[in-house]
Amino acid sequence: MATIDRQNATLALAHALAAAERGLPVIPLSATKLPALRSPHRGEDPPVRCRGGCGLPGHGVHDATTDPTAVRALFAAAPRATGYGIACGRPPHRLIGIDLDIDAAHGTDSMGALQQLAERHRFTIPPTITVLTPSGGRHLWLTGPPDVAVPNSASRLAPGIDVRGFGGYLVGPGSVTTHGAYRLAPGTARLAPAPCPRALLRLLAPPVRRPHPTSHRPVDHRGQGLVQFVRAAREGQRNTRLFWAACRAYENGFGDELADALTSAAVHTGLSEQEARAAIASAARLTTGRPEHL
Incomplete structure (x- = not known):
């Protein structure tokens, strides 16, 4: 088992470095799909709500980087990592992940629900990188424009359709978890993440109105x-x-x-x-x- 874990850790680092080379910020993940590095603020009272400003690793998706030296350092600090996460919403790709779950026991057909949305709102999902999950679902990778911050959501679009945007991450292909491996769908390995259709983008992040002018009182x-x-x-x-x-x-x-x-x-x-x-x-x-x- 230890040999297998070391092999998985080595492969996870190799896949993470390849993703970083493509401009995708990465972090090490454990076999549970959670960030592999523990928070440096664990046990502090009162709890510290740090997002990496302290400069130490262990802040989850906020550690994500494309710097190969930094990637190696993160994985060296997390020797039990068997996978890697890809931060969404970050330049240059500003990745948007459409997570389509499959749950036959509860009659969840997320692929069918996405197709119904596409027909209703008149958009087409373009050919794009697709990652197959151990549970039989899939992740569609899309890219967003710089002026839209897509939030994370769970089943807001339709049952079984989760969205990973700014502040979220996707499990990268090649990662090994307790439930199995994530792998690229056949025929998508050479594709680049496709731009998110504008109609779908409006569903994911409706246009926001600028706040009304307020009195210019001094900020504390x-x-x-x-x-x-x-x-x-x-x-x-x-x-x-x-x-x-x-x-x-x-x-x-x-x-x-x-x-x-x-x-x-x-x-x-x-x-x-x-x-x-x-x-x-x-x-x-x-x-x-x-x-x-x-």
């Missing part, structure tokens, strides 16, 4: 700290830091007031204003539950 020290946290982001951290900071701002009730300052800070690091606004809007959706943003 917490807001200034969040702005500085975003301004200090290095390449590979920009989207993650911005999204985290925006979530904290909205959770504390001053997200709208801080949105412009966060946008300026993100643009300072190299993001476009569209990318920054989209990430902030996604944070607002996930933390405030605004009906118009669902």
